[in-house]
Amino acid sequence: MHAPSHTYGTGTAAALAALAAQLPPHALVTESDVLDAHRTDHAPFCPSGSPAALVRAHSTEEVSLVLRTADEHRIPVVPQGARTGLAGGANAVDGCILLSVERMDRILEIDTTDQVAVVEAGVVNAVFSRAVAEHGLFYPPDPSSWEMSTLGGNAATNAGGLCCVKYGVTGDFVRGLTVVLADGTVLRTGRRTAKGVAGYDLTHLFVGSEGTLGVITEVVLALRPAAQTPLTAVAFFPTPAEACAAVADYMADGTRPSLLELMDRPTMDVVSAYRDLGFPPEAGAVLIAQSDRGDQAAEDLKRFAHVAQTHRGDAVVADDPAEAEMLLEARRLVGIATQSLGAYLAEDVCVPRRVLADLVDGVADIARRHRVLITCVAHAGDGNLHPHVIFDPARTDEVERAQRAFGAVMDLGLALGGTITGEHGVGVLKRDWLTKELGPAGLRVHHSIKRALDPHGILNPGKVLADRV
Template sequence: MSASASLPTSLDSALRSIAGELPAEAYTTDPDILASYRTDHAPFCPSGIPAALVRPRSTEQVAEVMRRAYEHSVPVVPQAARTGLAGGANAVDGCLLLSVERLDRILEIDTVDQTARAEAGVVNAVFSRAVAEHGLFYPPDPSSWETSTLGGNAATNAGGLCCVKYGVTGDFVRGLTVVLADGTVLRTGRRTAKGVAGYDLTHLFVGSEGTLGVITEVTVALRPAAERPLTAVAFFPTAGAACAVVPDFMADGARPSLLEFMDRPTMDVVSGYQDLGFPSDAGAMLIAQSDRGELARGDLERFARIAESHGGEALVATDPAEAELLLQARRLVGIATERLGSYLADDVCVPRRRLAEMVERLPAIAERHGVRVTTVAHAGDGNVHPHVLFDRNDEGEVQRAHEAFGAIMDLGLALGGTITGEHGVGLLKRDWLAKELGPAGLRVHREVKAALDPRHILNPGKVLAASGTRR
């Protein structure tokens, strides 16, 4: 506890009280460990100096920590795997970091009701493979699924590649165990397929980013195992032509299990990391999948016909190895982009019919602000991820990058969209949230926060700005 020696007396006393309720290995003030837990993956989001880190192993331990923190008004920042891209898990000065990573048990897999119950620290990929052994399927698949956790996925309402058909995390959450700010343990929702008793408290907490309570357990719905998907790719002369395919394909009654977009700048970034043989004259590409068994080939043949009507050249993969090669391009975007240095990952979602307009207007934003923008999208959802690249050592370029980032969100709102489709608000986007919500929506958000966290100790400063709007 040497790190607490320089803390204010009241905080030092509070931390000693908290530490006394936990096993020794669940509490630390080691500066090196605290430094490694200070932030998530979002660059340039401010982070403070935490006072301590707790890693409890049970809901009961989380509840005791929250009771003590509430008693002493100690700010608490809930964390899981910290794979977020909006600063939602970043420390604030003098806070207690509360990590659920050690709540990592799968508690039940029910093959009759096709549900499962797991603690919040269970890694998505571990869980998905476990239910697959029972012939079941958990569809939510964020790009971070090999490291992100079910609790973090629920807290941010995470998306993924197959959301176009199956939906986001919240569409599968049936119930939660949540520890409230004062340490009360609340169990919400149900295990049954139907149920409308009372307010939908479960989905109040889904997507709340740790500002209303600490999720410690999740009950989710499962599906029967999906058929092995078939995959197709189409290359287009322009990004607009590729995006124009999406509303036509979806309006044709298609239910692809995946429909992804990459523009030429992104293709170049991936090619710089690994040459996958992209056509040199292609301005953009779409990757489509269907997992409808015998109907899948027909789905992709329709995709190919619509793509060709928009000037595209389409190829339907004939075997799993070829399909995997096509998907590899999309999976490499993150690691290939990280190699280039600093970037801000935007997350605007627009109606599908406005997707082409959104993508076609991004180059002008990049040119106006003097930065480079590469764009991928979960095209079937209208969920666009422009990456604003910049030199972090150039203060002027950093400023221009942030301005471009904001201009992209403004464009998304102007096109009838939202500032975040799956990454969450965190710190990065809170100043735009008021603009999207409007005065009445903002007031209700603040009243809900005050009702559940009257001392404002849970993840302070995240999601909701202190007051007012950005403009």
């Protein structure tokens, strides 16, 4: 163990000495360059502190040891997976122990009879999805970070993805968890059976709790039979409002595409600057739809094309998988193209589909009023919009305008009957708006649960909830 890069209290020094004596070699790291590299997740412009140490855990027992020691010495612990989050939920706080489960990466079981799997928290989503596919099974949740993000992190944030419109989010597939509580107690929740209502639903209390109630170390996941190869269509519209109207009509008759994504003109421009994919210059928005219903897929996309045309959309159905992959490339490039522009604030406001057009038009008005660039991409079938407020961090006035625009978008989402986050989580980025969404009674219940499970407040402090009431 090397000397920490910062000086902390005697309690921290004693705790780190105790951990160094009990953990395997190299599990505890205090080198300043390593700690600095692990201070933040992928959320730009979110505050982060200086950690005292990083522990790379390899087992539930090691996680338990860390939490028990930290709780005894009142040291904050910030759980981390692959740190692909977009709300600052894995960002360090001053003097904390960063507790990484990224090396807990074993797929413990794939049960083809009951169609469930048991995995450690550090298993990467894409690795797992490909492994179950070899058994003729399908794990639908597919966040954009699926090639990097871990299943434990997906569960901790209740991550979504492109397939949510038909299959749901991570929590819809979590049947049970192994969770280490703040005092080091190991709790097993849920079950692996298809049905089970014994006791409170503790499993889904921890799903989406962002490491503030316990550290997830194992997950029991439900699987589905392998999906059919999807067919894909794309439609270009004069305005985002017309694209949103097409979404509402297409979904209103009970159709459930396996993917329905929207990009507005500013997003198309950002993607085109990164890689020219031939977007029509006159298009104000684009919708990408997929259906994986086998023989019925062609009819589903024929219906999509018809609905698009009634809203002045120009639709094309891909003839083969290679063409479909090309259509999806633009959607997958949004993240990396946006990152190339510099600093941005990522949102994921979710509203009822019937008011999605009001949200998109409102965001465009906010961008004009605050004189900032806001791009909008959406899981349109879910009403889940991802505005990216882009700004120059070197310009103080632009940073302030971007922050005001960010808040205005969340206020608009709440005013339209929506939520401040559909899948990214609250973290530190949206914590202040959570108070507005929950209301006094909801906030009081949240704090009561936090106090019951983490009485000393060591677990991911400052995330999700504001100061105790």
